[in-house]
Amino acid sequence: MTIPHDDLLRYRAEFPILSKKVYLNSCSLGALSTRTRAAVNGFMDDWENWGASAWYRDWIGVLADTRREFAMLIGAGEHEIALLPSVSAALGALASGMSSTFTERPEVITTDLDFPTVHYLWQAWHREGVELTVLPGNGVTVPLEQWEASLSPRTALAMTSHVFFTSGAIQDVQVLTEMAHAQGALSVIDAYQGTGQLPTDVKALGVDVLMTGGLKWLLGGPGIVYLYVREGLIPRFEPLLTGWFANQHQFAFDPNRFEYSSDARRFESGTPPLASVFAGRAGLQILNEIGPQRIRERTSALLYDFIDRARARGWDIRGASMEPEQRAGIALMNVADPTGLTAALKERNIILDYRPGAIRYSTYFYNTVEENTMLLEALDELLR
Numbered sequence: 001m002t003i004p005h006d007d008l009l010r011y012r013a014e015f016p017i018l019s020k021k022v023y024l025n026s027c028s029l030g031a032l033s034t035r036t037r038a039a040v041n042g043f044m045d046d047w048e049n050w051g052a053s054a055w056y057r058d059w060i061g062v063l064a065d066t067r068r069e070f071a072m073l074i075g076a077g078e079h080e081i082a083l084l085p086s087v088s089a090a091l092g093a094l095a096s097g098m099s100s101t102f103t104e105r106p107e108v109i110t111t112d113l114d115f116p117t118v119h120y121l122w123q124a125w126h127r128e129g130v131e132l133t134v135l136p137g138n139g140v141t142v143p144l145e146q147w148e149a150s151l152s153p154r155t156a157l158a159m160t161s162h163v164f165f166t167s168g169a170i171q172d173v174q175v176l177t178e179m180a181h182a183q184g185a186l187s188v189i190d191a192y193q194g195t196g197q198l199p200t201d202v203k204a205l206g207v208d209v210l211m212t213g214g215l216k217w218l219l220g221g222p223g224i225v226y227l228y229v230r231e232g233l234i235p236r237f238e239p240l241l242t243g244w245f246a247n248q249h250q251f252a253f254d255p256n257r258f259e260y261s262s263d264a265r266r267f268e269s270g271t272p273p274l275a276s277v278f279a280g281r282a283g284l285q286i287l288n289e290i291g292p293q294r295i296r297e298r299t300s301a302l303l304y305d306f307i308d309r310a311r312a313r314g315w316d317i318r319g320a321s322m323e324p325e326q327r328a329g330i331a332l333m334n335v336a337d338p339t340g341l342t343a344a345l346k347e348r349n350i351i352l353d354y355r356p357g358a359i360r361y362s363t364y365f366y367n368t369v370e371e372n373t374m375l376l377e378a379l380d381e382l383l384r
């Protein structure tokens with residue numbers, strides 16, 4: 001199989017782990033780049049050399065810059081982006097900003113394939129009257145008909161993943177959003193497994209809220225999450241989880257003058273984790289430099305190189321019926337002992353991970369066919 005965009009292999013030198021390991025686990029943690037390390041070191045240097053004046057000299061600007069880089073990646077405006085430390089925190093801010101909605105529309109719909117933190121948050125909001133409906137998927141995805149049948153005028157939010165973390169299946173969040181809107185509900189998309197590896201144009205998709213972060217495909221590590229809220233919606237939210245970074249008059253330092261920021265910064269709260277912001281921005285710059293379309297083409301080809309050769313060996317890849325355009329760069333392979341197999345691969349310097357019942361493979365623009373071959377040959381021996 002020919003893998004497009006071999007020119008991207010020049011990036012391998014920027015990711016030191018790739019010379020030491022066969023790294024096929026970007027869906028858990030994107031590889032650390034020398035650029036990201038340098039960015040964090042730059043933050044430390046600022047801190048050491050300038051002390052508090054680094055805030056005005058540089059750091060406030062870096063926050064704005066980071067929002068702008070993310071906005072560029074998803075086709076949004078900078079004013080529609082907030083920086084938060086985790087998806088859980090972003091969801092908390094969002095939920096706490098719409099309490100009154102739940103009186104008329106108590107239902108939040110999600111699926112059993114969504115990331116657990118989503119469930120935990122909305123389960124906790126039961127105390128505030130939220131009724132959580134969990135759509136049962138088929139282990140790979142949730143058919144759109146199921147969404148359509150469940151959405152109703154009682155639904156406040158359709159909250160789900162762009163890409164499911166235990167199957168790699170891409171949901172059609174554009175159609176899903178149209179279905180939600182037809183019932184007067186909003187779509188809230190957890191795009192942690194999508195943005196970066198998939199071209200994401202929030203305006204074309206029409207989604208209301210989208211969140212993702214540095215940890216995985218955006219190459220920025222932990223501690224930084226990006227929250228997009230559609231322009232016209234922003235004034236509808238008044239988060240109870242708040243703080244001085246959400247204040248339109250932040251630098252007035254006046255305890256009696258709080259007004260929610262007119263833009264998405266109203267979802268922020270306290271001092272952001274700056275080291276993570278620096279790392280996050282460096283990751284976003286790499287993504288914007290390459291462009292997600294090229295990343296998608298390369299990642300998809302590498303994924304199918306692995307899947308086709310695994311299937312030819314009779315191995316059981318989850319979601320056999322999925323078309324290439326429905327699959328992001330993640331594949332789950334059902335095996336008897338995922339933990340043991342993952343550990344045995346690690347012994348051979350091959351890094352992937354596992355989820356219940358399966359090993360989880362993921363590939364990215366910096367990976368190669370040769371790395372797939374090394375994995376397949378190791379599996380040949382280990383599964384014999």
Ligand SMILES: Cc1ncc(COP(=O)(O)O)c(C=O)c1O
Nearest residue numbers: 086087088115117165190192193
């Ligand atoms: C789909 C998805 N959502 C959310 C998260 C993480 O959520 P949080 O930022 O709250 O740790 C992950 C992975 O860690 C994920 O795969």
